[in-house]
Amino acid sequence: MRGIDQPLIIFNSRKPFNDRCADDMKYGDLTEKMLKARFGLFQVSERVDCYTFQKMTIPAYGNMPKLSKEQTAAILFDQLRFEAGRFAFWGPYTGIIHRLFTHMQYCNGKDFYDVQMNQAYKKMIEGDNSSGSTLAVIKKIISQFDFSAYSLTSDDFKAQLINAHLPKYSRFVDNFNGLGISIHEINSTKITLESLRFEQKRYTAVIKYTGQDHFGLDINDISKVKFSLLKIFRIWFVLQRYQLLAYKPFFTNMEARITITGENNA
Template sequence: MTALPLPCTLFTTQNRMDDHNAKDMQCGELTAEQLKTRFRLNHVSGRVDPFTLTKFTTFNRSSSMYRNSHGASEKISRQECARILFDEFRDLSRTFSLYGPYRHLIGQMITHMQNGNGAAFTSMHLDAALKEQILNDKSKNSTYLILKETFSSKIDWENKYYPSENKDELRDAISRVKLPKFDRFKDNINGMGITVHDTWATHITLKSLQINNDSYRAVVHYKVQDHFGLDNADIFNTKFKDFIFFRIWFVLQRYDKFGFKPFMTNMEATVEITGGRNERKK
């Protein structure tokens, strides 16, 4: 047997990185008629009508999160309409980001959609959130814990290396558990559920592995990518469709008079995994 050459990619998802053809990366391809008839988005905002380019001069702010309530209106430009929609988009996002170090991210990402022209988004706070999720996941579906167990049981302790022949054991172990996501209860209100929630593509790489006597130290790198965009299934989902927040997002992205580009959200984290001979996941 031979030692596993490092660095070594342990796992990649079927979904590929930088997939600009994904359904939620479409933009600016729907007409007003399609949005109204197919998606039933007759009412989009509590402040403006993007289809007639009118601003409501009186409306009920307390109800604008869910439905329209307005009276008089005035004509505005397309640029002014988009600006008002983005302001409302940011205001409504606060409901999903009430506390914690990541609560400001959704506002930054909405502004990035407004001004970034589709460029990828990165943030040290997103990287920190990913690392925190990986290290603090103590469930039976934890990638961190399954790797810890597999290293302990599959290392060749006599020769002090991880055998190349056991590489598939690591891939299969990761395949049996849940990749890092932000779908915990707390993510509904800490800002991570609305900014990322699920993820599109994940690569996990073993960067280094040191074995000394009956212990080891592995350095593992996670590269995770999500899309900040909505596809048809998102807006057909009644869980999202009833919120003005998602209606505004969908129209800003998909309406042919706006077409603000969705973008890739890139996250990376490097974690250290340590363990010992014959150690098992508790």
């Protein structure tokens, strides 16, 4: 029984990779007036005025000096990392969100790669044991395909994978392990069948998952009540979208290679 001669891209999500036109990738596009009038973001910090860059006045000391953009942002990013603890306080991945905010602060929109993020991505995919998971669908197709009569193509996967459960961090545990706040719904996904070998009816396949998310907030995010009331998202949105701060969002890239085995029953 024959496998494949070259890798097959068997799924590409509707949302494209590297989409810098997405609203959550915009930065520095909103004025103070717009942020206040449209989103109610009058003050997001009790430590510094995010619009005037003035430290909050301590009565005993009188008026505080005006800070630079970088000094103001440093205070706000410190608050972000502190507030992130509400969403990242259990398990091995709690440090990812802190690294993401630090990356936003210093790396000027550069893509983000992280070994631990890849590990979490692989573990999540392998841990989805539902019949509608992408791995389950791929296994079913390979197990039932008639390799003696046909050559396997990407089209043999697409119709079923389009309805499969794509990997995303929406499990209950993701509310407090740091992954929900760091990544949540992965914006773009590509699945590649890298190799498929047979020993009689037994097969071994290597599947590569490539995922990309946007570490940024869009207008729809901040318009939701659950986002607009939480300090972490209020500060984040102002840091990103206020024209005098304009800290760049960026792409978070992740990948996982997973080996599956089974038997063809066609």
